[in-house]
Amino acid sequence: xxxxxxxxxxxxxxxxxxxxxxxxxxxxxxxxxxxxxxxxxxxxxxxxxxxxxxxxxxxxxxxxxxxxxxxxxxxxxxxxxxxxxxxxxxxxxxxxxxxxxxxxxxxxxxxxxxxxxxxxxxxxxxxxxxxxxxxxxxxxxxxxxxxxxxxxxxxxxxxxxxxxxxxxxxxxxxxxxxxxxxxxxxxxxxxxxxxxxxxxxxxxxxxxxxxxxxxxxxxxxxxxxxxxxxxxxxxxxxxxxxxxxxxxxxxxxxxxxxxxxxxxxxxxxxxxxxxxxxxxxxxxxxxxxxxxxxxxxxxxxxxxxxxxxxxxxxxxxxxxxxxxxxxxxxxxxxxxxxxxxxxxxxxxxxxxxxxxxxxxxxxxxxxxxxxxxxxxxxxxxxxxxxxxxxxxxxxxxxxxxxxxxxxxxxxxxxxxxxxxxxxxxxxxxxxxxxxxxxxxxxxxxxxxxxxxxxxxxxxxxxxxxxxxxxxxxxxxxxxxxxxxxxxxxxxxxxxxxxxxxxxxxxxxxxxxxxxxxxxxxxxxxxxxxxxxxxxxxxxxxxxxxxxxxxxxxxxxxxxxxxxxxxxxxxxxxxxxxxxxxxxxxxxxxxxxxxxxxxxxxxxxxxxxxxxxxxxxxxxxxxxxxxxxxxxxxxxxxxxxxxxxxxxxxxxxxxxxxxxxxxxxxxxxxxxxxxxxxxxxxxxxxxxxxxxxxxxxxxxxxxxxxxxxxxxxxxxxxxxxxxxxxxxxxxxxxxxxxxxxxxxxxxxxxxxxxxxxxxxxxxxxxxxxxxxxxxxxxxxxxxxxxxxxxxxxxxxxxxxxxxxxxxxxxxxxxxxxxxxxxxxxxxxxxxxxxxxxxxxxxxxxxxxxxxxxxxxxxxxxxxxxxxxxxxxxxxxxxxxxxxxxxxxxxxxxxxxxxxxxxxxxx
Numbered sequence: 001x002x003x004x005x006x007x008x009x010x011x012x013x014x015x016x017x018x019x020x021x022x023x024x025x026x027x028x029x030x031x032x033x034x035x036x037x038x039x040x041x042x043x044x045x046x047x048x049x050x051x052x053x054x055x056x057x058x059x060x061x062x063x064x065x066x067x068x069x070x071x072x073x074x075x076x077x078x079x080x081x082x083x084x085x086x087x088x089x090x091x092x093x094x095x096x097x098x099x100x101x102x103x104x105x106x107x108x109x110x111x112x113x114x115x116x117x118x119x120x121x122x123x124x125x126x127x128x129x130x131x132x133x134x135x136x137x138x139x140x141x142x143x144x145x146x147x148x149x150x151x152x153x154x155x156x157x158x159x160x161x162x163x164x165x166x167x168x169x170x171x172x173x174x175x176x177x178x179x180x181x182x183x184x185x186x187x188x189x190x191x192x193x194x195x196x197x198x199x200x201x202x203x204x205x206x207x208x209x210x211x212x213x214x215x216x217x218x219x220x221x222x223x224x225x226x227x228x229x230x231x232x233x234x235x236x237x238x239x240x241x242x243x244x245x246x247x248x249x250x251x252x253x254x255x256x257x258x259x260x261x262x263x264x265x266x267x268x269x270x271x272x273x274x275x276x277x278x279x280x281x282x283x284x285x286x287x288x289x290x291x292x293x294x295x296x297x298x299x300x301x302x303x304x305x306x307x308x309x310x311x312x313x314x315x316x317x318x319x320x321x322x323x324x325x326x327x328x329x330x331x332x333x334x335x336x337x338x339x340x341x342x343x344x345x346x347x348x349x350x351x352x353x354x355x356x357x358x359x360x361x362x363x364x365x366x367x368x369x370x371x372x373x374x375x376x377x378x379x380x381x382x383x384x385x386x387x388x389x390x391x392x393x394x395x396x397x398x399x400x401x402x403x404x405x406x407x408x409x410x411x412x413x414x415x416x417x418x419x420x421x422x423x424x425x426x427x428x429x430x431x432x433x434x435x436x437x438x439x440x441x442x443x444x445x446x447x448x449x450x451x452x453x454x455x456x457x458x459x460x461x462x463x464x465x466x467x468x469x470x471x472x473x474x475x476x477x478x479x480x481x482x483x484x485x486x487x488x489x490x491x492x493x494x495x496x497x498x499x500x501x502x503x504x505x506x507x508x509x510x511x512x513x514x515x516x517x518x519x520x521x522x523x524x525x526x527x528x529x530x531x532x533x534x535x536x537x538x539x540x541x542x543x544x545x546x547x548x549x550x551x552x553x554x555x556x557x558x559x560x561x562x563x564x565x566x567x568x569x570x571x572x573x574x575x576x577x578x579x580x581x582x583x584x585x586x587x588x589x590x591x592x593x594x595x596x597x598x599x600x601x602x603x604x605x606x607x608x609x610x611x612x613x614x615x616x617x618x619x620x621x622x623x624x625x626x627x628x629x630x631x632x633x634x635x636x637x638x639x640x641x642x643x644x645x646x647x648x649x650x651x652x653x654x655x656x657x658x659x660x661x662x663x664x665x666x667x668x669x670x671x672x673x674x675x676x677x678x679x680x681x682x683x684x685x686x687x688x689x690x691x692x693x694x695x696x697x698x699x700x701x702x703x704x705x706x707x708x709x710x711x712x713x714x715x716x717x718x719x720x721x722x723x724x725x726x727x728x729x730x731x732x733x734x735x736x737x738x739x740x741x742x743x744x745x746x747x748x749x750x751x752x753x754x755x756x757x758x759x760x761x762x763x764x765x766x767x768x769x770x771x772x773x774x775x776x777x778x779x780x781x782x783x784x785x786x787x788x789x790x791x792x793x794x795x796x797x798x799x800x801x802x803x804x805x806x807x808x809x810x811x812x813x814x815x816x817x818x819x820x821x822x823x824x825x826x827x828x829x830x831x832x833x834x835x836x837x838x839x840x841x842x843x844x845x846x847x848x849x850x851x852x853x854x855x856x857x858x859x860x861x862x863x864x865x866x867x868x869x870x871x872x873x874x875x876x877x878x879x880x881x882x883x884x885x886x887x888x889x890x891x892x893x894x895x896x897x898x899x900x901x902x903x904x905x
Contacts, residue, residue, distance in 0.1 A: 024053040026066030033095040034061070034068070040089035041107075042082010043073065060103075068096050072103040074128070087111055088134065094120040101126040105152065112136035118144040130176070131155040138177075143168040150174040154200065158182055162201075164189045172196055178224065179203040186225075188213050198222040202247065206230060210248075215239035226250050226272065233278075235259035241266055249274035249297070257303070262286055269316075270295040270756070277301065284308030293317055294756040299346070300324040318719075319756050321346040323367065330354035343720045344601055344757065347371070348385065353407065355415070356381070356391075364721040365601045372398070372406050374415045383597065383721050390414070499562050500575035500587065508532065508542055508577055508585055515544065522650075526554050526666045531590065539590035540574060547582050555584045558666045565638065569630035571653050571661040591661055593654035596623060596712070600649070600721060601757070614757035617764045619658050620716040621796070624771065626660025627652050627709060628793040634668070635702045635789045641671040643700050647708035648724035649715055671702055703783035706792065710778025714738060717772050719755025735779070742772045747803070770799035 025031050031054065038048045047059040055063035062070030071093070078086065088111030093102065100123050109132040117127075118141030125147050134156040142151070143165025149172060158180040166175070167189025173196060182204040190199070191213025197220060206228040214223075215236030223240065224247040233253050240246075241264055249272045257280030258273075265271075268290050278301040287293065287310040294316050306329030307322065321344070328351035343364040348371070355375040360366060369387040377386060377394050387396045390403035407414040511532035512519050521529040527545040534540055545555050555576075562573045577585040593599050601614055615623075627647070634642040644651075644667070651664035711724040711731065723734050741753045750769045754760050760768055774795045780786050787795075795802050 023055065023063065023066040025055045025063060025068070027068075029095055030068050033092040034058075036092040037071075037090065040087075040092065041073065042078040042086070043076060044079050047073075047076055062101070064098075067098045069098055069123075070101040070103075071096070071099065072101070073107050074103045074105045076107055078108070088113070088132075090114075096121070098123050100124060101128075103128040104132055105130040106132075108133055110135065113139050113142075115139045115141045118142045121145065122147070124148055125171075126150045128152040129156070134158060136160070138163055138166075138182075140165040142166065145169065146171065148172055149195075152176045154178040154180070156180055160184075162187055162206075166190070167192045169193065170195065174198045176200045177204070181205060183207070185209070186211055186214070186230075190214060191216050193217060194219065196220055197242075200224040201228070203227040208232075210234055210237070212236040218242060221245070221267075223247070233259065233262075235261045238262050238264035240264070243268050245270040247272040249276060251276045253278055257281065258283055258286060260285065263289055265290045265293075267292055269293060272297045273301065274298065275300040278303060281305040282308055282311070284310040287311050287314060291315060295319040297321040298325065302326055304328065319344045322350070323347060324349040326351060328352065331357045331359075333357045333359055343718065343755065351406075353390075353410075353412070360384075364719065364723075372403060374403065374407075382725070499559050500573050503575050503577045503585070503587055505577055505579055505585075507535070508587070510535070511540065512542060524664075526664075527586075538574075541588045541590050543586045543588070545584045545586070547584060554666045555586060557668070558586065561642075561665050561668050565634075565642070567630065567633050569626060569633065569660055569662055570665065571663040588663070589661075591653040592656040593658060595650050595663070596652040596654065596715075597649035597721060597725075599654055600715070600719065614719070614755065615658075617758055617760060617768065620758070621767065621771065621799070622658060623652065623654065623660055624713055624716055625793070625796040627662065627712065628789060628796050630660060630662040631705050631709060632789040632793045635671075635705070641702055642668055643671050643702055644668050644705050644708075645700065647705050647712065649712060649721065650725065652712065669700060671700060701783060702789065703786045706778045706786045706789060707783070709789075709792070710775045710786075713771055713775035713778065717750075717755065717768055717775065718753045719757060739776060739779075742776045744773055744803075766803060767799045770802040771796065773802055774799075 034048070034054050035050070037043075048054070048061075049057065052058070054061045054068070055066070060070075060072035060074070060076075061068060062072075086108045088109040090104075090109075091114070093099065094116060097120075099121055102121075102124065103126065105128045109129070112135055113129070118139060122145075124145050127142075127145070127148060128150070130152045131154070134153070136158070137160030138153065138158055140163040142148075143163060146169065148169050151166075151169070151172060151174065154176045155178070158177070160182065161184035162177065162182055164187045166172075167187055169175075170192065172193050175193070175196060175198070178200045179202070182201070184206065185208035186201065186206060188211045190196075191211060193199075194217070196217050199214075199217075199220060199222065202224045203226070206225070207230065209232035210225065210230055212234040213236075214220075215234065216239060218239070219242055220240050221242050221244045223243060223245070226247045227250040230248070230251040231253065233248065237246075238261065243265055244267055246265070246268060247270075253276045257278050260283050262283070263285050265286075266289050269292050271290075271293065272295075274297055278298075280303065282298070282303050282305070287308060291314065293314050296311075296317065296319065299321050300323070302325060303322070304326040307327060309332065311317070311320075312332055323346045327347070331352060331354065345360070345363045345365070346367040348367040348369040350371055352368070353372040353374065356368075356373055356378055358378065360378070361380050365383050366381070367385040368389065369385045371389050373386075373389040373391055376392050377384075386394045388398055390398055390400075390406075404414045509515070511534050512530045515530055519531045521531055521541065523529075524543070527543040530542045530544065532540050532542050555578075559573075559576065562570075571591065572589040573586065574589055575587045577587070599615065600620075631644060631647070634644060644662070644665070646664040646667045648664075651662065653661045653663045655661055708724060714734075715721060715723050718738060720734065720738075723731060726734070738753050741749045743749050747766065747769045750772050751760075751765070753772075754765075754768055774787075774792060777787055778792065
């Protein structure tokens with residue numbers, strides 16, 4: 001308790017010092033002006049009370065030396081009277097001669113910007129009027145604010161031309177005029193904004209050419225001119241050598257293709273040129289210097305010819321969408337296999353042809369639909385869209401006549417029969433074995449067999465002891481009965497009161513259109529899944545289980561699971577149909593967003609070209625937390641603990657609000673053995689299941705679910721779909737690329753693996769880094785060293801606490817904890833002490849890092865607003881030379897109560 005009082009006293013002292021450093025407002029004129037502003041805008045007394053000093057207690061007021069230098073009413077709510085007549089009534093601002101910042105974003109100010117703004121606020125540096133419902137034109141007097149460094153006027157109702165006078169703002173670094181109704185051309189005077197780092201004029205009605213003078217802005221890092229009517233793309237834009245993000249989509253560049261001399265983008269990481277009427281071949285020189293390019297979208301133009309070889313050689317390219325063009329060529333093979341690191345590839349709605357390349361193995365999500373590929377589908381292709389091609393072993397393909405005509409027009413023969421598989425496994429080099437060698441080998445094996453027999457006897461004895469101990473403990477816990485321990489007899493009538501309604505076979509036929517293939521969702525490993533609609537209009541998913549091929553007790557185990565377990569994180573079971581002998585049916589509530597494997601990247605069905613979109617980071621973190629919550633319930637609230645055994649992206653279902661509803665429950669079973677047994681017993685025990693996970697350990701322990709969730713977390717961070725369902729060899733290859741970039745001391749390393757289609761600014765980067773660290777802890781090859789699921793859930797609920805510094809006294813307490821206790825220090829300490837316990841060795845601390853800029857994909861759902869100034873050098877950089885991890889995220893287990901008590905104090 002002494003520590004607690006000491007901390008409180010220290011907090012009071014620091015607070016007192018802080019208050020003493022802030023001088024009260026010394027200008028009576030400014031105080032009266034604040035009260036006038038409070039009345040004219042209808043601000044509540046909650047934020048701006050009348051009596052206390054504004055510099056000390058008013059929300060959004062910043063003072064220096066007793067004068068007001070900053071006013072922020074962003075997001076404030078008006079009084080009832082103020083809501084009745086909102087106006088742009090800020091005349092009192094003219095009295096703040098030292099005002100440096102005024103932020104009214106997301107505060108309703110219907111009316112025009114007054115002309116005196118540019119005449120009476122000479123010290124203003126930041127003017128933020130985003131989403132204020134401002135009308136009329138931008139006053140030309142704003143060009144007099146020569147100290148202005150950031151001007152945000154987006155999401156309003158501004159009309160008219162953009163004033164040429166804005167080119168006088170020589171100190172301007174950020175200019176955001178997006179999502180208005182501005183017309184005319186882009187002022188050529190913008191070429192004088194030498195300090196400009198971010199320019200966003202998207203979603204207006206601008207026309208004419210892009211001024212060549214823009215190409216002289218050597219410090220410009222972000223340029224977004226999308227959704228306008230711009231007509232000419234000058235080659236001078238190649239002079240933007242600092243450019244990181246370029247978005248020129250949704251324009252009318254009808255004069256032809258990309259300029260052949262449009263080169264020089266040495267730092268470009270994201271380029272979007274969609275639906276801009278560009279024609280001709282894609283110049284390879286464009287990508288000669290663009291070695292940093294990660295995200296390239298050129299969809300819905302009229303490009304033709306082949307994709308340049310230089311494009312496939314870009315070392316960091318991880319998102320490529322050239323769909324809805326007229327590209328026509330054979331995909332490269334050797335160069336693609338050697339250099340490509342693309343996670344997402346969309347070349348649909350083109351005229352690519354030829355056989356599928358084995359190099360496509362490197363892609364996580366592939367859309368090859370509406371092309372003319374021939375031959376056979378390769379074995380490794382799972383997350384692939386192949387509709388409307390000329391492939392043999394695939395559904396929904398073009399007709400043979402159409403394919404033959406396409407190939408004949410190009411003087412090619414159509415391979416309708418496929419190429420024979422000439423690949424043979426390499427012959428093993430065997431040396432002759434002498435009789436002497438055979439005798440020695442037989443002797444060794446005989447000795448090992450004798451030892452194995454002795455060990456078997458010891459194990460059987462220990463199992464008998466453990467069984468007797470378990471029988472004494474059974475029934476003392478609170479929770480559902482064991483799932484999978486003793487399946488019901490198939491011959492006994494089903495009497496599960498909590499498994500929904502009993503449907504007739506005729507009802508299910510009617511709901512699915514006689515199980516029409518058009519309603520088939522997928523072929524699962526326990527049955528086929530169909531979309532359906534009940535007579536009541538409720539959409540459902542129906543699993544049809546063929547009893548002649550599936551395990552006969554599988555559906556009974558799943559029914560027993562739903563009968564015993566009730567939690568909102570599992571997909572609702574609406575009922576069943578068990579009247580047929582050879583087929584059984586389970587009816588689930590339909591999940592509007594499907595599963596994670598087809599939702600992380602998805603097509604925008606509202607557009608004709610099927611725009612590829614990606615889930616934002618907030619939604620991904622929400623999904624990760626929901627999955628961990630479901631598993632935490634199974635592992636820690638069920639007695640005995642239940643192991644899911646099938647955690648992957650396809651088993652994480654999502655409702656209309658992207659809430660997780662865990663599915664694939666037919667494999668769930670009680671955890672193997674007693675979790676409280678001794679280490680010797682654990683070491684010698686025989687597994688009760690033949691199912692083996694990575695490195696051969698049993699899948700019937702909770703640590704296996706933790707391992708699988710770790711792979712899902714990496715999928716959410718990196719966007720590399722298929723990792724959670726891949727083979728162990730493929731997973732190892734992924735880990736060799738990803739895990740070296742997850743380091744508890746180097747935040748910037750993780751930027752090399754972050755999904756480039758996801759918006760990740762400085763506010764989110766620390767969260768992504770934390771989740772990557774949690775994922776890596778889940779992937780420890782030793783099951784005993786993986787964190788329990790309840791600690792993982794706490795980490796996902798508070799990710800920033802994973803990477804925030806911990807005070808030294810707490811660290812000393814951890815050092816005194818018992819040897820067997822589990823905490824963050826022991827978890828992460830093994831990474832820096834030894835590489836023997838991890839799959840891949842972390843990158844050396846001396847690696848030169850490059851900071852990734854924020855990436856923006858139009859159409860992402862629910863993303864937080866980001867500052868357009870996130871590309872400023874050094875913005876938000878944090879020194880990470882020494883970090884410890886929070887005890888609140890990874891607390892000691894209940895077995896060390898004395899240590900817990902000390903840490904709470």
